[in-house]
Amino acid sequence: MLALEWLKNARGIMDKIEDTQLDNIKKAAEVMADSIEKGRWVHTFGCGHTIIPIQEMYPRIGGFVGFHPIVEMPLTYFTNIVGQMGVHQFVFLERVEGYGVEMMKSWNFDKNDCMWIFSHTGINAVNIDVALEAKKRGMKLIVYGSASNAVGKKTRHSSGKTIFDIADIVVDSCAPLEDASVPLKNHFDKIGPVSTMAFVTLVWMTITTVAEILADRGVKLYIHPSHNIPGDNTAKERLDEALAEYKKRVAGV
Numbered sequence: 001m002l003a004l005e006w007l008k009n010a011r012g013i014m015d016k017i018e019d020t021q022l023d024n025i026k027k028a029a030e031v032m033a034d035s036i037e038k039g040r041w042v043h044t045f046g047c048g049h050t051i052i053p054i055q056e057m058y059p060r061i062g063g064f065v066g067f068h069p070i071v072e073m074p075l076t077y078f079t080n081i082v083g084q085m086g087v088h089q090f091v092f093l094e095r096v097e098g099y100g101v102e103m104m105k106s107w108n109f110d111k112n113d114c115m116w117i118f119s120h121t122g123i124n125a126v127n128i129d130v131a132l133e134a135k136k137r138g139m140k141l142i143v144y145g146s147a148s149n150a151v152g153k154k155t156r157h158s159s160g161k162t163i164f165d166i167a168d169i170v171v172d173s174c175a176p177l178e179d180a181s182v183p184l185k186n187h188f189d190k191i192g193p194v195s196t197m198a199f200v201t202l203v204w205m206t207i208t209t210v211a212e213i214l215a216d217r218g219v220k221l222y223i224h225p226s227h228n229i230p231g232d233n234t235a236k237e238r239l240d241e242a243l244a245e246y247k248k249r250v251a252g253v
Contacts, residue, residue: 002182006192009181013198016174017205024171025202028142029209031114031169036066036210037219038112039249043068043139045130046118047075047094053118053144053199057207058224064211065222065246067116068253072103075126093126095156100129104137108253111138119145120179120195122162123155131166132159143167144202146195149177171206173198222246 032042044054044067051071058067078090093099103126115134119127122145134141147164155162164170175195182192214221222242227235 002184002192005182006194009192010194010197013174013194014201017172017198017201020174021171021202024169025206025209028116028144028169028171029206029213031140031142032066032116032206032210033213033217033219035112035114037214037217040110040112041068041249041253042066042114042116043070043107043109043134044116044118045070045127047072047124047126048078048090049193049196050118050120050199051076052196053203056200057203061224061226063207063224065224065242065249066210067207068250070103070107070130094124095126097125097129097157100126101133104130104133109134109137109139110252113137114140114142116142116144117163117167118199119143119163120173120175121146121153121177122150122164123153123157125157127163128155128157128159128161128166131163135166140168141166142169142171144171144199145173146175146177147172149175153177171202173202 035042044057046054054069054071057063058069074085074093075090077085078087080086115131117127117131122143131141131143143163145164147170150162150164153162173195175198178190179193179195180190181194182190184191211221222245224242225235225238227239229235
């Protein structure tokens with residue numbers, strides 16, 4: 001069954017992440033914890049399907065305040081496929097140099113913030129724009145993507161750099177560069193991409209590590225609670241507290 005082949009591929013990537021990326025995850029988590037402890041932000045950015053790990057981390061049951069999603073609609077919402085905000089427009093925009101620079105003008109940043117970018121190949125201009133602007137503002141830059149498999153890929157940015165070249169910390173998703181992982185009879189293209197699974201795995205490995213670091217430091221986390229558990233009479237109160245903390249922090253952004 002091809003389903004089992006995809007599952008084997010997915011498990012293999014998760015095993016490789018465990019075998020090779022724990023030290024890098026810890027380094028990234030330390031930087032993120034420092035920002036959150038100071039009452040600042042871990043800004044998160046991606047486009048295309050790399051918006052999925054950003055949506056996964058907060059707001060999310062079991063997530064906590066400190067992660068600020070930067071979501072640019074034309075780079076995110078292309079599920080019309082054709083017509084308005086379709087795939088053709090998305091593919092064009094993510095390669096347009098300067099668009100990310102304009103995006104960054106819409107937010108306020110602090111040197112105690114850090115920027116966490118998800119980019120599978122690391123070559124598209126919009127991600128590199130955001131990365132360079134984050135560095136200009138004094139933020140630490142953390143990049144997750146298929147770094148080792150992207151070695152030698154030519155950037156689409158005039159800087160001559162990929163996003164992995166710019167990052168302070170790189171965590172390798174260990175996903176194959178072509179992403180799709182399962183050959184299909186009578187077809188040239190493979191099916192069954194695995195990069196999203198890799199990114200979501202890394203998100204929770206990282207965020208649980210950030211939480212562990214902050215808890216060890218005695219920092220209170222504002223955790224998004226489950227509101228579906230019978231008998232939990234304080235869930236709404238804890239949710240309100242988390243959202244109030246988020247509102248307080250985001251006011252400066």
